Structures are given as C-alpha cells and as structure tokens.
Amino acid sequence: MKYRELIKKISDAAKAQGVAFDLVRQKGSHQTWVCGSTRVVIPKHTEVNELTGQGICRTLEPELGEGWWR
Template sequence: MKRRKLERKLREIARAHHLDLTFREGGNHTIASIGNVRSSIPRHREINEITAASIIRYFERNLDGKH
C-alpha cells in the first residue's frame, strides 16, 4: 500500500471519530496520533499490506468507544 493511501485512511478514521490526526518524525519512523492513541509508521513509500492493515486495525480497535 502506498504511504499516502495509508495516511488518507488514517485521516478518514480520525474524521469519523471527530479527532485530529497528527504526524511527527521519530528516530526511524513517523509517529501518527489520533487523539491520544499513537502508532509508528515506516518511512517507506510502499508499506507492506499486512503492516498497513495492522496499523489501521490498531487505530480502529483503540478508538472504539472513545469518541
């Protein structure tokens, strides 16, 4: 999955929960935050489908009931 597509999907999740999505650069990864839930995203242009799906699933599970 392209990194931009993953970022777009995370923006949709944040919008659905009425929260802000922020990115900050860590040492070797980008840190994505939606509300107070954080996850690291690899800095590759192309992200493995399994990795991208697990990042999306992580945010969806941890934001349920917190909006």
C-alpha cells in the same frame, strides 16, 4: 499499500469520527502519529507492507471503531 493512501485513509476516518490525527515526530524512516489518545508508528516508505498496514489500522480500532478499515 502506498504510504500516502494509508495516511489519507486514516486521516479521513479520523475526521469522520471527529478525532484528531496529528504527526508528532519523524526520526529516520519512521513517523510517530497520534490519533485521539493512541500513538502509532508508521514507516515512511513509498510502499508499506500490506500486513503492516493492516496492523496499523487494527491498532487504531479503539479510536476509529471496530473494523473501520475494511
């Protein structure tokens, strides 16, 4: 999964749910984002491992709804 696709997917879902999705900080090759009240660290690489992307999406289920990413 491409980094840009992952960010766009989360951003679009957050906007649809009326939840804020904001970049908090960037350090090295990772970024910390906040979606509602959930913090998530997303690697800033061109390609994000598919399992890592699924794990990030699963972490955001409390904010965006169960199974939102499938």
